[in-house]
Amino acid sequence: MGRPESPVDYTVREVGEHAQFLRDARTRAGITYAEMAKTSQWSAASFKRAASGKTLPAQTLALGYLRACGVGAGSGLLLRWTSLHARAAVSLAVRARQAATGVRPHPQFVRDRADLSGALRDAYAAAGRPSFRAMALMAGGWRLPRSTAHSIVSARSLPGCLDQYIAFLTSCGVGVEQLPPWFAAWHKVMGEPGPGEVRAYGSSHWKLRTQANLAYCVWLAGRSGEAPAPLIAV
Structure with a gap:
């Protein structure tokens, strides 16, 4: 058995919530990152990083993660993910602008x-x-x-x-x-x-x-x- 996964990073709350959503999908599927990588173009390391909360993964990577967990196109979970990813992206953009304004x-x-x-x-x-x-x-x-x-x-x-x-x-x-x-x-x-x-x-x-x-x-x-x-x- 590998080492336990590090806790989700909630430095940026919305990014952390997105990461937790991905982790929950993997938990429900009951599979490892290595098993996910076998059915996807992405590596196990990429999937693990996507669910860390340290960064917001690209939509293609996050979608690949969810598909590897068995989340289909018609799933309500996919709609929920779309909202979470959009909110996280907006939050990061707001923070970047906030740092640049000096106000x-x-x-x-x-x-x-x-x-x-x-x-x-x-x-x-x-x-x-x-x-x-x-x-x-x-x-x-x-x-x-x-x-x-x-x-x-x-x-x-x-x-x-x-x-x-x-x-x-x-x-x-x-x-x-x-x-x-x-x-x-x-x-x-x-x-x-x-x-x-x-x-x-x-x-x-x-x-x-x-x-x-x-x-x-x-x-x-x-x-x-x-x-x-x-x-x-x-």
């Missing part, structure tokens, strides 16, 4: 609605001004409609709730670990949101839902000195 938002200096609007627009600029379609894809579509993203970026409105606020920030490449000062800015301007305002996210975003919820609850607990208790059952 940095400062939510810690927010005092009022105008400041919060400006900070959100800075987050959008720091992300390289991604398309509203890309933002909706990153956020999960229904959580951040394109028209809503456009309205926020145009300074015509603020997010309607905490969940939409987090969705906007996520679509701009703001990581969960960067959310606490944004939570503070939201509370300062919008007041204390009730538990019902942190809506449960869609099942396809379970990892973000858990992490964002935990980050928010830990932040709230830190303000009150209480032990964190999730506002949403996940």
Whole structure:
């Protein structure tokens, strides 16, 4: 028996989720990378690297991986994979643009609605001004409609709730670990949101839902000195 596979790298969350999806497909098929390579043009090393989470594999490689695991063209898993791969590609593009712009938002200096609007627009600029379609894809579509993203970026409105606020920030490449000062800015301007305002996210975003919820609850607990208790059952 070979050495156990290293844990998936979640440095870029969407790439990690894509890698885990590939690993799950192989687990269901009950085959090794070597066995997969025998029925494909790709090597076992290529398949293993594709499922590492360290990089996003090309579509042709990922499709070859899934076919080697018995995932056919009409499978619902293939539709799920298409969405995961697209979201991971958008996330990497946003991060690349973010690194190139040099713009940095400062939510810690927010005092009022105008400041919060400006900070959100800075987050959008720091992300390289991604398309509203890309933002909706990153956020999960229904959580951040394109028209809503456009309205926020145009300074015509603020997010309607905490969940939409987090969705906007996520679509701009703001990581969960960067959310606490944004939570503070939201509370300062919008007041204390009730538990019902942190809506449960869609099942396809379970990892973000858990992490964002935990980050928010830990932040709230830190303000009150209480032990964190999730506002949403996940």
